[in-house]
Amino acid sequence: MTFPVEDRQGFSVVMLSGEIDLNNSPDARKVILNSLKKMKHVMVDLSNVDYIDSSGVASLVEGFQYARSNELEFGLIGVSEAAMSVLRLARLDQVFRIYGSLDERLANGG
Amino acid sequence: MAVPVSRMTSPGPVIEVRDLVTCYGDQKILDGVSLTVEPGEIMVIMGGSGSGKSTLLRYLLGLHRADGGEIRLFGKDISTLSSREWMALRRKIGVSFQGGALFNSMDVGENVRMPLREHTSLDENTMRIMARMKLEVVNMAGFEHLMPAQLSGGMIKRAALARAIVMDPAILFFDEPSAGLDPVVAADLDNLILRIRDAMQVSMVVVTHELESAFKIADRITVLDRGRILMIGTVDEVRGSDNPRIRNLLTRTSEDEPVDADEYLRRLTEGARRI
Numbered sequence: 088m089t090f091p092v093e094d095r096q097g098f099s100v101v102m103l104s105g106e107i108d109l110n111n112s113p114d115a116r117k118v119i120l121n122s123l124k125k126m127k128h129v130m131v132d133l134s135n136v137d138y139i140d141s142s143g144v145a146s147l148v149e150g151f152q153y154a155r156s157n158e159l160e161f162g163l164i165g166v167s168e169a170a171m172s173v174l175r176l177a178r179l180d181q182v183f184r185i186y187g188s189l190d191e192r193l194a195n196g197g
Numbered sequence: 198m199a200v201p202v203s204r205m206t207s208p209g210p211v212i213e214v215r216d217l218v219t220c221y222g223d224q225k226i227l228d229g230v231s232l233t234v235e236p237g238e239i240m241v242i243m244g245g246s247g248s249g250k251s252t253l254l255r256y257l258l259g260l261h262r263a264d265g266g267e268i269r270l271f272g273k274d275i276s277t278l279s280s281r282e283w284m285a286l287r288r289k290i291g292v293s294f295q296g297g298a299l300f301n302s303m304d305v306g307e308n309v310r311m312p313l314r315e316h317t318s319l320d321e322n323t324m325r326i327m328a329r330m331k332l333e334v335v336n337m338a339g340f341e342h343l344m345p346a347q348l349s350g351g352m353i354k355r356a357a358l359a360r361a362i363v364m365d366p367a368i369l370f371f372d373e374p375s376a377g378l379d380p381v382v383a384a385d386l387d388n389l390i391l392r393i394r395d396a397m398q399v400s401m402v403v404v405t406h407e408l409e410s411a412f413k414i415a416d417r418i419t420v421l422d423r424g425r426i427l428m429i430g431t432v433d434e435v436r437g438s439d440n441p442r443i444r445n446l447l448t449r450t451s452e453d454e455p456v457d458a459d460e461y462l463r464r465l466t467e468g469a470r471r472i
Contacts, residue, residue: 108365109288109317116323140365142319145326176396177330 090118095189099126100164104135107143116146123153127160130189134165144173151183164188211236211271211368211400212257218265219256226252228424229266234368239394239401241411243435244421245446250404253421254372257402258292259283270368288316291366291399293357295373299345305332306341309360316364331359335389351382355389362393368400369393375407387413408447412436420446 093100099122107115122129131147133139147163154161162184166174174180186192212234219227227249234240242250256263259275268275270286278286291312299308309328313319319327332338335355340348348356354374361369374390375383387410394401405411411418411432418435420427422442428435435443463469 109319112323113319116320141327141330141363142317142323142365144330145323148326148330149322172396176392177333179330 090115092118092122094126096193098128098130098189098192100189101129101131102135103131103133103139103143106137107139107146109140109142112140112142112146115143116149119146119150120153123150123157123159123161129154129160130162130164130186130192132164132189133167133170136167136170139170139173141173144177144179147183148179160184162186162192164192209272210234210269212240212402213269213272214253214257214266215269216266217253217256217263217268219252219261220264226424227256230421230424230426231266232419232426232429234400234402236367236400237394237398238416239390239403239414241415241418242402242404242421243406243408243411243418243446245406247423248421249424250406250421251372252424254370254402254404258290258370284316288364289367291361291364291369293354293361293369293371293374295376296353299348299353299356299360301345304342304344305337305348305356305359308345308356309341309363312360312364328359328363331363332356334362334393335359350377351379351386354378354386358386358389358393362397362399365397366399368402371401371403373405373407374403375405375410380409383407383410384413390414422446 090104091102093102101118101122103115119129119131129150131150151161164186165188166185171180174183186195210233214230214232217227217230218225230253232240242253244250255261257268262276271289273286275283300311303311306328309331310324313324313327329338329341332341335358337352337355337359340352345353371390374386378386390401390403391414393399403414415432417429417431419429420435420443427440427442428438430438436447438444460469
């Protein structure tokens with residue numbers, strides 16, 4: 088499974104959708120890391136994610152880890168309540184940069 | 198609470214037990230047990246020693262074949278599953294055993310990662326992060342390099358819980374979570390169980406004889422007595438029950454029941470089971 092990546096206003100936006108679990112989280116991981124190798128500013132859009140398991144969240148953490156060590160920007164947008172509850176459980180909601188939308192990130196100036 | 202479709206392969210209960218009968222030799226251990234567990238529900242199995250609650254857990258885990266009745270997990274009769282189907286189903290089940298059942302030769306991190314190694318081909322870094330996330334959840338972050346022998350009782354329970362949830366199970370079986378823990382640590386573990394249920398939308402079957410813990414975490418309670426179900430109900434329903442055996446369990450008093458001389462004699466002379 089491939090997840091689309093949209094280029095918007097200097098950002099790569101990785102569009103995850105549906106259920107992110109053990110079956111497709113390696114694909115999500117690959118798309119996220121590839122995007123970070125190409126662009127300095129990457130957002131992962133979770134607004135169409137119905138469910139994300141720990142392997143999916145671990146892929147997000149790996150993206151964040153890569154961005155930090157390479158001085159890139161990495162954030163999450165449109166985090167659904169289902170995804171947020173999983174992030175909250177491991178207190179990752181306090182670790183990731185989370186925005187309501189790309190517009191909110193642009194308005195905040197980073 | 199919305200449960201993602203993939204976490205329930207069929208609508209309806211995640212666990213259905215119908216007229217389960219299990220025997221040890223010619224002695225019935227469970228006798229006509231029927232219950233259901235709904236998605237996202239915490240079902241506590243309660244009962245005194247010898248009531249059959251741990252036996253029920255072992256049959257739910259498919260460790261033994263029932264002598265009668267049927268157990269369905271996610272709508273599938275587990276007695277009819279091929280080993281391949283059973284392995285696929287096991288990926289959706291987490292188990293935290295009473296003693297923790299950690300592998301003594303592995304450190305905490307390796308113990309927690311073990312189900313991922315067994316059931317997935319995820320990248321090593323992904324597995325490490327997943328295991329550390331779960332250790333963070335159970336407040337064991339930074340202890341991954343300790344060996345089980347270096348852990349306290351409460352830490353062993355929490356490490357075992359981290360391993361049980363590392364695959365994000367849809368059903369979590371928990372055998373005596375509070376046994377052997379001091380009241381404060383036990384209360385912390387109860388809170389943790391509730392947090393995990395709420396965040397991961399996992400259905401749980403918790404076997405316990407700790408009343409306080411049962412009343413705190415249960416959505417419903419199944420009360421077992423001598424292999425039979427005395428009652429299935431909410432916390433309030435069980436608390437309000439006027440069944441003398443349930444009252445005895447709740448007030449921790451032993452029964453003083455009338456002696457049937459013939460039956461008593463048969464027990465002494467023929468080894469018959471107490472009815």
